[in-house]
Amino acid sequence: MLVTVVAGARPNFMKISPIIKAIKAARRDGRAIDYRLVHTGQHFDQKMSGEFFEQLGIPQPDINLECGGGTQAEQTAAVMIAFERELIANRPDIVIVVGDVTSTLACTISAKKLCVPVAHVEAGIRSGDMTMPEEINRIVTDSICDHFFTTTIHAGNLLKENGVDQDRIHFVGNTMIDSLYQNLDRLTQPRFWDERRLSSGDYFLLTLHRPSNVDDSTKLLEFLNAILDGTEGHKIVFPVHPRTRKTLETARFESERLIQVDPVGYLEFIYLLKNCRAVITDSGGITEEATVLNVPCMTLRDSTERPETIEIGTNELVGADPQNLAPYLTKLAKGGWKRGSIPELWDGKTAERIVKVLLREYGTHDLNLNRTVAKKVSVVS
Numbered sequence: 543m544l545v546t547v548v549a550g551a552r553p554n555f556m557k558i559s560p561i562i563k564a565i566k567a568a569r570r571d572g573r574a575i576d577y578r579l580v581h582t583g584q585h586f587d588q589k590m591s592g593e594f595f596e597q598l599g600i601p602q603p604d605i606n607l608e609c610g611g612g613t614q615a616e617q618t619a620a621v622m623i624a625f626e627r628e629l630i631a632n633r634p635d636i637v638i639v640v641g642d643v644t645s646t647l648a649c650t651i652s653a654k655k656l657c658v659p660v661a662h663v664e665a666g667i668r669s670g671d672m673t674m675p676e677e678i679n680r681i682v683t684d685s686i687c688d689h690f691f692t693t694t695i696h697a698g699n700l701l702k703e704n705g706v707d708q709d710r711i712h713f714v715g716n717t718m719i720d721s722l723y724q725n726l727d728r729l730t731q732p733r734f735w736d737e738r739r740l741s742s743g744d745y746f747l748l749t750l751h752r753p754s755n756v757d758d759s760t761k762l763l764e765f766l767n768a769i770l771d772g773t774e775g776h777k778i779v780f781p782v783h784p785r786t787r788k789t790l791e792t793a794r795f796e797s798e799r800l801i802q803v804d805p806v807g808y809l810e811f812i813y814l815l816k817n818c819r820a821v822i823t824d825s826g827g828i829t830e831e832a833t834v835l836n837v838p839c840m841t842l843r844d845s846t847e848r849p850e851t852i853e854i855g856t857n858e859l860v861g862a863d864p865q866n867l868a869p870y871l872t873k874l875a876k877g878g879w880k881r882g883s884i885p886e887l888w889d890g891k892t893a894e895r896i897v898k899v900l901l902r903e904y905g906t907h908d909l910n911l912n913r914t915v916a917k918k919v920s921v922v923s
């Protein structure tokens with residue numbers, strides 16, 4: 543069987559890396575499975591893409607669709623057109639999409655319109671916040687895909703409530719956490735560590751990139767001021783997302799304690815996360831990594847699609863109002879932060895489980911036969 547694996551943006555790369563490793567391992571064991579890696583080009587520069595391929599040992603993509611930039615609709619359309627061409631030229635038995643980025647949605651639509659089955663990794667999670675482009679991507683992807691690989695029982699239950707048959711829901715765990723475990727003994731101290739006199743347990747880590755938090759400079763500066771007010775005596779390491787950089791360039795916010803750096807590579811970021819006092823973020827994936835590493839995490843959003851990070855993890859939903867932050871920082875300073883535990887099946891073996899399911903469902907498809915069929919397929923009009 544041939545599996546086309548899609549990746550487009552930063553949070554996809556740590557999710558596909560273990561899947562590709564597991565496919566390669568199954569192939570080494572003599573199973574008839576191969577993959578084709580498609581990079582849509584949604585994130586394209588070295589800091590948001592190239593570095594992750596190098597650090598996570600992801601092979602060079604078989605094709606880069608070079609669909610970076612543009613509005614939501616422009617990018618969705620560009621990826622759909624380019625991915626349709628790719629599927630016609632190299633028809634797989636199944637497409638794997640991960641997460642909730644524009645490429646996830648666009649590639650799912652193109653594949654389904656060509657009657658190619660799609661498996662969604664990280665299916666069934668919902669924030670309930672329809673102002674997030676990611677929520678729309680999740681809902682549309684899950685409404686038309688064929689197989690649902692879920693990170694929690696909660697996500698599976700939500701899919702069942704939405705009418706998805708139990709036999710298409712596969713509770714496998716979290717491939718992002720596979721990557722975390724695979725790289726824990728390879729972490730790298732960032733180059734600025736000594737220069738900025740950082741020491742373990744003494745600094746906060748900050749990431750912000752949700753449009754609702756960073757596009758308006760007044761809101762962004764209110765957040766930075768609230769964070770600085772509540773963290774006196776501590777440095778704040780702030781790898782600045784390109785979207786946030788745009789706003790900060792006009793706002794020109796400076797503080798000696800706020801260490802603004804470019805986005806850092808995965809191995810450096812996890813090093814920073816593992817050693818920080820707490821992480822303040824509006825990311826989804828980082829709340830999962832903080833939970834597994836038992837690092838206090840404050841989420842600057844009103845909702846989360848990952849409730850397990852709050853219910854049993856180290857995450858607290860602070861909200862999108864900068865004024866909310868102070869009591870949480872006080873709680874941390876008093877040593878009162880909860881200890882978390884690790885959600886079920888977040889054990890580093892998720893990608894193996896995914897490949898087992900794929901082999902069970904599509905394992906009888908012969909690789910060479912599939913490639914012959916691919917040449918005969920034309921566009922459905």
Ligand code: UDP
Nearest residue numbers: 553556781805806807808811825826827828
């Ligand atoms: N990350 C990274 N470098 C950074 C910031 C984040 O490697 O400077 C990693 C982080 O460890 C996690 C992923 O990027 O694995 C999360 O991506 P992001 O916050 O962009 O996306 P989200 O999870 O919110 O969709």
